[in-house]
Structures are given as C-alpha cells and as structure tokens.
Amino acid sequence: MPEIAAHIAAMPGSGVRHILERALRRPDTIILAVGEPGEIVGRQVRDVAAGAWREGDLRYTPNGGLPLLREAIVDKLARENGLRVDVEQVWVTVGATQALHMAMALALSRGDEVLVPDPGYTTFTMNAHLLQATPVPYPLHPEREFQPDLDELEALVSPRTRAIIVNTPSNPLGSTFDRPTLEALLALARRHDLWVISDEVYxxxxxxxxxxxxxxxxxxxxxxxxxxxxxxxxxxxxxVGWLVTPPGWRPTMLRVQESLVSCVDAPSQRAAAAALAGDGSDVDRAAAHYRDNLAAATAALDARGIRYLAPTGAFYLWVDVSHASGGDVVTWCERFLDEAGVAVAPGSAFGASGEGWIRVCVASDRASLLEGLRRLPAPA
Structure with missing residues (x-):
C-alpha cells in the first residue's frame, strides 16, 4: 500500500480537539475548551436559509460568491473597517478556515517561512505544514502582556521569510493590538517585503x-x-467567511477557488447576506453577554488569586495554572477533565509560549462558566 505524503504524516494535530474528544465521551462535562458562541443566530436569518432550501436554491454559485453577499460585505468593510474595496477583491469562502488556507497558499511556496504568533491559533501552524512551508513562531510573552516585541520579531526574519500572520483580537489570548502596534508590524513587513495575513474573525x-x-x-x-x-x-x-485580496487578482482567484471548493452553498450565503443587512441587535446582544461573562469570570478569578491576562477582545480568558500544572499543562488538562469534569484548552496547544496557561471560552451560560472556574485550583 502506498504511504501518505511525508509532510502530511508530520503535520501536527489540534490539542484543543484532543481535549474535546475526551470531553464528549464523559457525561456531564462542563466544556469550556472550544470557541463556540453561546448565542443562537436570529430567526430571520435562519428563515432565509430555510427558504432557500424549500425553494430548491441549491445550484452552483459564482466562484467568488453570490453578488448580493459580496456587495453586502463591501458595504460592511467600508462602514466598519475603513476598507474601500471592489467586489472583485472579496472572495466568499467555507468559513475563515478556508480563507486562511487560501491566503497562506497564495503567499507561500514549498520551503518558505511564515511568522506565526506564539501563542496563536493552531490552524496557522497546521496550514503551514500542509503547504510544505515552515512556521516560525514569534513569541508573545506574559511580561509584555502578550504584545509582540518588534526587535525580537524582526530578528526572526530570514531570506526565506515570505509572510507574517497577525491575529487581533487574538484566539487564544483574548488580547488585541492597538493602531501603533499594527503600524509597526506593517512597517516591518514593508522593510522585508513580506505579505501580511490578517485574521480578524473576532x-x-x-x-x-x-x-x-x-x-x-x-x-x-x-x-x-x-x-x-x-x-x-x-x-x-x-x-461562511471571506478573504479580501489586493485589487486585480480576479483571474488568479477564480483558478484557486475553483480548485479548492468551487463555491460556497447558496442557503448559507443568503443567510449571511441577511445577517449583514440586519440592524445589528443580535450582535450587540451577544457582545453584551460575552462582556458580562468576562466581568463575572475575572471577578471570580480575582477572588481566588488566580492570575489571568486582562481580556481586551474575543470571548476567551487566558488563565495561568502554572502553580498546578507542573510544567506539563496538557497532562494537567487531561487530569482536570477526568477528575473535575471540566474541559479547558491547554495553552501549549497554541505554541510553546503557552505552557502553564489554559484558554477558557466564556461564551457558554454563566452558571456553567462560573462552576467550571470554581473547580480550578487556586495558588497556595
């Protein structure tokens, strides 16, 4: 039997999914390990998707996405992000996961290097391996509030470096980069003629x-x-996600999108367009829920003297359990799941700099969140 390609065999798995699989086999587990929103999408959006199915709107769509969705995204980017782009710069994808993979495939050739945040979203590293490129972690240190050290980052640039990934708000950290930091990162990219791949999911x-x-x-x-x-x-x-490219890439993007997925299904695209056209009340309600959960969670950790990174974005808490994990936070998370019935994501799943930390998703119901945090061991 032929062997699988060597670079696939060497591709790392997801430490978060490992914990989730264990948690799903255990009854009554409090699952705080996965970034699943606790809210439910509005009924009007669900009705649009259901209507598309009922009407049989299940044909191929254009490679780049339905015109009504691409136009809604163009309007959204101008209104909320200060980005003035043409419809042909917007490519609808199968979630941000495909958009990230496609961006990295466009920027990286075999043997190229890409700078990835550490701690950082696991898919950044996984994609690099899948593309036969080399992920080079740029450490984000707790003593700097997990903000990048530009001198340290620049020292990692080599003749093979082709791109840098920037993720703000950060998964897993719940941190954000301010405008001066982004300007400095962009200046570094210009000095070394690098692509910048910006993950803005949160x-x-x-x-x-x-x-x-x-x-x-x-x-x-x-x-x-x-x-x-x-x-x-x-x-x-x-x-449903999307990738925004520089202008003039339409011929290239048509080929790339066709080779990967052809197109995204029509019901999901129509639902996305309806959501973007809404009044935003569902998003405001979700934001208020996550913000209030973060406030309750940080108060609970403060009361017990458990250290964490003060969150400025996303719906995660980055919590220090080094006082209990003994230098092996993966094993500790497995034991915590088995003994306390709580699933949290080991920080080292997001890079070596995450050792001794855990990621806690606060998007669940508050009672489960606070009970899960109550079971964390406090420092002596």
Whole structure:
C-alpha cells in the first residue's frame, strides 16, 4: 500500500480537539475548551436559509460568491473597517478556515517561512505544514502582556521569510493590538517585503479598545484579510467567511477557488447576506453577554488569586495554572477533565509560549462558566 505524503504524516494535530474528544465521551462535562458562541443566530436569518432550501436554491454559485453577499460585505468593510474595496477583491469562502488556507497558499511556496504568533491559533501552524512551508513562531510573552516585541520579531526574519500572520483580537489570548502596534508590524513587513495575513474573525468583540483592520493602514497592497460570520453572528456551522485580496487578482482567484471548493452553498450565503443587512441587535446582544461573562469570570478569578491576562477582545480568558500544572499543562488538562469534569484548552496547544496557561471560552451560560472556574485550583 502506498504511504501518505511525508509532510502530511508530520503535520501536527489540534490539542484543543484532543481535549474535546475526551470531553464528549464523559457525561456531564462542563466544556469550556472550544470557541463556540453561546448565542443562537436570529430567526430571520435562519428563515432565509430555510427558504432557500424549500425553494430548491441549491445550484452552483459564482466562484467568488453570490453578488448580493459580496456587495453586502463591501458595504460592511467600508462602514466598519475603513476598507474601500471592489467586489472583485472579496472572495466568499467555507468559513475563515478556508480563507486562511487560501491566503497562506497564495503567499507561500514549498520551503518558505511564515511568522506565526506564539501563542496563536493552531490552524496557522497546521496550514503551514500542509503547504510544505515552515512556521516560525514569534513569541508573545506574559511580561509584555502578550504584545509582540518588534526587535525580537524582526530578528526572526530570514531570506526565506515570505509572510507574517497577525491575529487581533487574538484566539487564544483574548488580547488585541492597538493602531501603533499594527503600524509597526506593517512597517516591518514593508522593510522585508513580506505579505501580511490578517485574521480578524473576532473583530466585533473588543473591550475598551476599538478594532483596527491592518489593511486600512496598508499603502502598497501587501495585506490579505480574513473575516468570518462564525463568531460574530453565531453561524459556526454555516461555514461562511471571506478573504479580501489586493485589487486585480480576479483571474488568479477564480483558478484557486475553483480548485479548492468551487463555491460556497447558496442557503448559507443568503443567510449571511441577511445577517449583514440586519440592524445589528443580535450582535450587540451577544457582545453584551460575552462582556458580562468576562466581568463575572475575572471577578471570580480575582477572588481566588488566580492570575489571568486582562481580556481586551474575543470571548476567551487566558488563565495561568502554572502553580498546578507542573510544567506539563496538557497532562494537567487531561487530569482536570477526568477528575473535575471540566474541559479547558491547554495553552501549549497554541505554541510553546503557552505552557502553564489554559484558554477558557466564556461564551457558554454563566452558571456553567462560573462552576467550571470554581473547580480550578487556586495558588497556595
């Protein structure tokens, strides 16, 4: 029997999914490990998708997406992100996951290097391996509130470096980069002629600091921006995201999109267009729920003396359990699940800099969240 390709065999798995699979086999587990919104998408959006199915709107759609959705995205980007783009710069994808993969495939050739945040979303590293590129972690240190050290980052650039991934608001950290930091990152990319791949999936959930799209600061077309309906509109299963490219890429994008997925299904696209055309009340309600859960959760951790990174975005808490994990947070998370019945994501699943930390999703109901946090061991 032929062997699977060597670079696929060496591809790392998801440490978060590992914990989730264990949790799903255990009854009555409190699951705080996965970034699943606790809200439900509005009925009017669900009705649009259901109507498309009832009407048999199940044909192929254009490679780039339905015109009504692409136009709605163009309007949204101008209104909320300060981005003035043409419809042909917007490519509807199967969630942000495909958009990220496509952006990295466009930027990286075999043997190229890509700078990825550490701690950072697991798919950044997984995609690099899948594309036979090399992920080079740029550490985000707790003593700097997990903000990038630009000198340290620049020292990682080599002749093979082709791109840098920027993720704000951050999954897993719940942190954000301010405008001066983004300007500095963009300047570094210009100095070394790098692509910038910007993951902005949690853009609508920021706490005390406005979201800035790095492409709004870009003067020479080096930013590829990734967005999603999944978290903002609680549409994780509908699988709708989009990639924003520099102008003039239509011939290339037609080929790439056709080779990967051809197109995204019509019912999900119509639902996404309806969500973007809404009054935003569902998103505001979700944001208020996540913000209030974060406030309750941080108060509970403060009361027990458990250290965490003060969240400025997304719906995660990055919690220090080094006092209990003994230098192996993966094993500790497995034991915590088995003994306490709570699933949390090990920080080292997001990179070596995450050792001793865990990611807690606060998007669930508050009672489950607080009970799960109550079971965490406090420092002696």
């Amino acid at each position: 853009e609508r959930f920021t706490w005390g600091r406005p979201h800035v799209s790095i492409a709004s600061l870009d003067a020479d077309g080096r930013v590829l921006s990734v967005f999603s309906m999944s978290k903002t509109y609680a549409m994780t299963g509908a699988r």
